[in-house]
Amino acid sequence: MSAKRKYMKDKTVSRKPLTLKSLFAKGALFAVFVVCVITILEQRRIFVEDDMNNHVEWKWDWYYRMKGYGIPIDVLFVGNSHLITGMNPYEFTRQSGLNSFILGASGVCVADLYYVIEEAVKVNKPKVIVLETYAINDDEPRKLEKGKLNDEINSFRARRNTWLKIASTPSLFDYHNYGIAWCETFRNHNYIFTKPDQILRNLKGEGPVRRVRDNVYLGQFARFSKGISRKTLERYETEGAPVDGMSYEISESSVKFTKKIAQLCEENGIRLVFLTVPMYQEHVKNYDVWRARIGECLNELSPYWLDLQYAQIKDAGMQSLYTTEAFQDTYEANQHLTNYGMAVTAGVFAEYLKHIMPDLPDRKNEPQWQKLVSRFP
Secondary structure, eight states: OOHHHHHHHHHHHHSOOOOHHHHHHHHHHHHHHHHHHHHHHHHTTTTOOOBSOOHHHHHHHHHHHHHHTTOOOSEEEEESHHHHTTOOHHHHHHHHOSOEEEEEOTTOOHHHHHHHHHHHHHHSOOSEEEEEGGGSSSOOGGGOOHHHHHHHHHHHHHOOOHHHHHHHHHHHSOGGGHHHHHOHHHHTTTHHHHOHHHHHHHHTTOOOOBOOOOSOOOSOOOOOOOOOOHHHHHHHHHHOOSEEGGGOOOOHHHHHHHHHHHHHHHHTTOEEEEEEOOOOGGGEESHHHHHHHHHHHHTTTOSOEEEHHHHHHHOHHHHHHSOGGGBOSOOSSSOOBOHHHHHHHHHHHHHHHHHHOTTSOOOTTOHHHHHHHHTOO
16 A cells, blocks of 8 residues: 555545534634634724714713703603604703703614614603604514615614613514614625725725714704795696595504503603694595504504694694695605794694693793703704
8 A cells, every 4th residue: 555545544534524513613613713703803894984964873962961060851752753853952942941852863663663662761861751653553574665664774873771771672674684783884784885985984994974063962854944845736736736645554463562662651751742734735535544553553652642643734823833834845745844943843842832831931040941942052
């Protein structure tokens, strides 16, 4: 037998068979390696994009700051874009003498808002929670896709309490979306091809760029300054309303989490108020049907519901306040308020809250409140 053949035979004999135990050990080592790599990428934020206007993160930053400054929250407004662009919290605070704040994010449903409220109550428990009703819709959080899923992830990632986020994950996301909800590396790995410059800046320590907002921020997102144009008014006249209340539906999830919000408020001694921020009166037809359907969900949960959509349609006084200048110039289904409309809502709701809850404090003579208001934009 040649020396080469003898060497190969000895090598074959000495090779250990691959057992299930060794296979698991190698798999575990590989998994540890992958986790370590992803952890490093996440800590260095390699796959995070520059963002100079992340109002969702600003909201949570300032909500925690208010707690750190020892400023109690009297009224917490919670909702999606209809609230964020529908209420001016600075104007509400000035008129009501109450400390107020807005939490929420564009595009989210009431299931997401339940977990927003859960964390908010643990940080700085308000006396009143105001839930805007547009988020009570037909969305099922674990079935969301594309844009709405992205909105839900943005809201989820901005929250601070890790344990509450872990607990909420199965309710908000289908299991195959857990990775992108928690991990920017999974979510944005395509940046290798689509945004390589961003990754290079992040690797060099030059990004991602975030703007810290040091001026007082109470959560609004003022976007629209221009009211409804003549051209859009003509579309209402010729085409009718773009939104039909007959098509409004409420998902099982929305019913479930609206009830959970009411229960959470009751357990914490918080009064719950529902608020419907209006769209232009000609923007919606068959609103009585919409109102009746949502009323079935709300009526047993709180005695307080200010429906400004209904009031605007039925009340000439409200119509004189909510002029065409109050509404975003759009014929799309989702219409928001202008800066003027946000101020109108703030004033109307301040009067409403004063009427239904006269026992709430008036802080206008408190030095802390005066100092806070002096810093308002």
